[in-house]
Amino acid sequence: MRNINVALGSRSYPIYIANGLINDLGTYLSEMPLGKEVLLVTDTNVGPLYGQKVADVLLRAGFQVAVAQVPAGESTKTLDQAARLYDMAFDHGLDRTCPVVALGGGVVGDLAGFVAATYMRGVPFVQVPTTLLAQVDSSVGGKVAVNHPRGKNIIGAFYQPRAVFIDVDTLTTLSLRELKAGLAEVIKYGVIWDKEFFAWLEENITRVLNREADALGYVIETCCKIKAAVVEQDETEQGRRAILNYGHTVGHAIEALSGYGTYLHGEAVAIGMVMAARMAVSQGLFNLADCQRIENLIRAIGLPTDMPEGINPHEVLASIYHDKKVIMNKLVFVLPKEIGHVGIFKDVHEKDVLHVLQQKRKANPS
Template identity: 50%
Template structure:
């Protein structure tokens, strides 16, 4: 097992990465203020992993309540969030009852947001069950639900007490979900570590084949990078925004097509290609650099061509991006492969060329 520490000005917490960690109650108990938990999971994960976790907790004398939500991005809504509150209130859960998020990014976001709101703040723990959640969404304290006009627009920064990334849980992940997680892995190489990017180019087939050592290294490296960035900028006032590479375009795809039509990682993948193409338009990347990005994303089993939303819809959805300042779109782009920057100097003409696909080959 590898343990990383995420250190913030007012708190710090461990990120445990390894195999067969799900029932390791010794990793959970130190973070429970009282022996009472509410496990928030979904209808896909519950049949696979709920019973062993629940049994391990009960053997330690920990009172356990379970909330099983419907599965999918389309359920990341107020109505579904209220199902968590209904269960907590009907079960007389206290402010010190710990919410355990057992699931992917949607469950982690909703359980974390519920914890931030319940009695003005209950503790919570992340047990991510997807690659995307293990490398990205479970770390850093971003919690939210979606709105029809924008993804993750209603939420809070609220940190977990501990993150437990059990690599065994990836064994039951579909190939499509695994590839979606690889989009976020590739993101880390593109935005800040050219050496890791080169490693990914040499090992992408091993990752898709679920080689344990390769997956564990990828999760470790991504969590290291995220912990370092969040430690510098918890509330995304500066450098943390770089973690949104591909997301301005990607969130527009998700909202434009309807949440759940594309997986988040699929939308981010196509969004990173558009970000690379925009960077080429600005003279920062060469055509060869863009082709390198496209090839790696293709090899990861991900889409490289964004759907045609129409320029008006693109601009409308991107206008709801959280990086917009004083009405001006800001993009995370690439000065070079391995170095991301935030720019608000993308003209309408450049956007039109990029979004029409005039300079993107697939």
């Protein structure tokens, strides 16, 4: 068992990391000051694998469980789906003490967290992430949101969970494509914070792709510690927390323009990280050798590194202007200065963005 505390005063919470952890979920929740009615939110991928198992664990601990299964995929993060979950919460009798439990990947966590943050102006929220991306990134830090047709995560809040329970065993049923997508966020943490971790990934990426338990455990723990440290410094993204957006500015635009589904989040972020690294090189902020290290590691995983065919760079630029990170109509990018250290640049010129976006492209991932 690995335990990490996210220190946010009255909003502090633990992250538990272990194999087989969902078997003990009922015990942990029964020791917390929670009401007995639970809304368990999962999706059509994770529900058939773990939904009934988690529901049974909670039932044996004395909870009454309503299971809400939403369609898998980014297109589920909508106000319509949130409204459906509000109805289920009403029907099941959830009051302000009763938890919403998110069982799934980043989409489920974002949607369930948004519902928890807004139902009765806030009810307890518990994260049980089952994808690598959710375990290393989206389940920690309190970002909850749904999408708008004109931008990703535009409608949302910062709302911290009461606890995060990471069962490493759930990664055994994760598709290889989803595992690789999660590794994009893992690489991000090496670039923005920890050059030694980045070097470790270069040496051990095959072990991670082979799902060796000790390697996965080390990756998850390291990323959660970094995320916790960043969030503790800047809970609501007033400054330092923005470094977590490395690769996400272009990545979110690719997701929106491709219809929230062609590219997984991590695949789009992988492209965005390469674009940001190339942009930093073109502006003399970052050396070419380290840029190539980032690209080589992303390619070694099997993630895309170039802008997809069929997406116009000018449309990407227009989409970026709708991003929540744009300030006073000025483009904001997180750009690397060296591996392990990035800067937040708040007035990036359009021509510099287009120069990089218009470089060599490759086809969409299969």
